[in-house]
Amino acid sequence: xxxxxxxxxxxxxxxxxxxxxxxxxxxxxxxxxxxxxxxxxxxxxxxxxxxxxxxxxxxxxxxxxxxxxxxxxxxxxxxxxxxxxxxxxxxxxxxxxxxxxxxxxxxxxxxxxxxxxxxxxxxxxxxxxxxxxxxxxxxxxxxxxxxxxxxxxxxxxxxxxxxxxxxxxxxxxxxxxxxxxxxxxxxxxxxxxxxxxxxxxxxxxxxxxxxxxxxxxxxxxxxxxxxxxxxxxxxxxxxxxxxxxxxxxxxxxxxxxxxxxxxxxxxxxxxxxxxxxxxxxxxxxxxxxxxxxxxxxxxxxxxxxxxxxxxxxxxxxxxxxxxxxxxxxxxxxxxxxxxxxxxxxxxxxxxxxxxxxxxxxxxxxxxxxxxxxxxxxxxxxxxxxxxxxxxxxxxxxxxx
Numbered sequence: 572x573x574x575x576x577x578x579x580x581x582x583x584x585x586x587x588x589x590x591x592x593x594x595x596x597x598x599x600x601x602x603x604x605x606x607x608x609x610x611x612x613x614x615x616x617x618x619x620x621x622x623x624x625x626x627x628x629x630x631x632x633x634x635x636x637x638x639x640x641x642x643x644x645x646x647x648x649x650x651x652x653x654x655x656x657x658x659x660x661x662x663x664x665x666x667x668x669x670x671x672x673x674x675x676x677x678x679x680x681x682x683x684x685x686x687x688x689x690x691x692x693x694x695x696x697x698x699x700x701x702x703x704x705x706x707x708x709x710x711x712x713x714x715x716x717x718x719x720x721x722x723x724x725x726x727x728x729x730x731x732x733x734x735x736x737x738x739x740x741x742x743x744x745x746x747x748x749x750x751x752x753x754x755x756x757x758x759x760x761x762x763x764x765x766x767x768x769x770x771x772x773x774x775x776x777x778x779x780x781x782x783x784x785x786x787x788x789x790x791x792x793x794x795x796x797x798x799x800x801x802x803x804x805x806x807x808x809x810x811x812x813x814x815x816x817x818x819x820x821x822x823x824x825x826x827x828x829x830x831x832x833x834x835x836x837x838x839x840x841x842x843x844x845x846x847x848x849x850x851x852x853x854x855x856x857x858x859x860x861x862x863x864x865x866x867x868x869x870x871x872x873x874x875x876x877x878x879x880x881x882x883x884x885x886x887x888x889x890x891x892x893x894x895x896x897x898x899x900x901x902x903x904x905x906x907x908x909x910x911x912x913x914x915x916x917x918x919x920x921x922x923x924x925x926x927x928x929x930x931x932x933x934x935x936x937x938x939x940x941x942x943x944x945x946x947x948x949x950x951x952x953x954x955x956x957x958x959x960x961x962x963x964x965x966x967x968x969x970x971x
């Protein structure tokens with residue numbers, strides 16, 4: 572018998588069957604083709620990366636603390652960076668509640684490992700961040716989508732689905748993928764309702780600093796800190812290549828999250844943490860983040876103007892986000908974003924179909940008409956060309 576004909580000796584764990592490739596990562600492979608204008612990736616603009624500051628910080632860290640920076644480190648994270656995170660948050664946080672993670676994606680994984688059993692119920696917004704769905708799915712939960720409107724999660728739908736849920740996962744600020752922000756009134760009501768239902772919240776806030784006109788309301792975690800896990804990231808305000816994020820957890824939960832972190836990777840890169848601590852010391856972020864906001868606001872305005880100019884009469888709808896990196900659009904009835912994508916890529920533009928961000932099938936197939944457009948990595952000229960190409964593709968598909 573040919574050894575190549577033998578059955579594989581590898582037996583996959585049941586959880587592996589629930590692991591799926593990221594739709595966005597697969598689309599990004601296509602967008603690497605020359606000439607493609609991509610609105611698909613959730614990538615910060617490289618124009619915002621403080622390269623010079625990191626060059627200086629790298630040299631200083633190696634000169635002042637090189638051996639320690641290159642050695643194994645504490646699983647909790649570099650103490651000065653944890654202290655800076657605690658000081659940045661808009662409610663009293665003890666640095667001992669802060670855990671530095673290898674990107675906020677790892678924080679999602681740790682939360683899932685510690686709080687989710689096979690078959691247990693996890694609530695998410697509809698739609699929600701695709702990476703969270705991937706992180707939660709490995710623990711084999713029942714993921715249930717909670718419907719919302721322009722103000723956020725609908726309280727009545729949450730109440731109807733909350734029984735037995737381990738937590739509700741939320742992105743209240745400039746949500747990925749919709750760009751919407753939960754209103755102050757909805758946050759206040761949701762905090763009260765979650766307390767009544769004894770429902771823990773996992774609040775993910777990677778985009779909250781990227782506001783354009785006014786800052787978002789106070790986080791839910793500030794309203795009931797003992798019942799929330801708060802997730803943040805340095806990827807959007809410094810650089811994603813550092814792979815540095817953090818979580819803030821109530822004292823009773825923190826030790827188990829720390830143990831899960833130790834089992835996963837011992838600690839996040841100590842050298843990167845020391846560099847980040849050097850860069851964010853003082854008032855650097857107070858000067859740097861407004862520049863990011865100004866750039867992203869101009870790009871958002873360019874995309875909205877292009878949509879208004881190019882899609883007139885096509886029945887395309889979209890929101891105007893008050894911050895963040897994404898705009899959410901809806902195609903006219905009869906069109907399907909999944910089917911439109913290959914046509915658009917062939918014409919030279921890419922987006923992410925909205926169905927990828929739903930925990931389950933959307934009612935009446937509405938998810939199939941939606942798409943996410945990222946406006947932060949394309950220039951104004953590229954946005955103009957890309958939206959014109961997308962509109963022409965939609966017009967052709969609709970037979971208009």
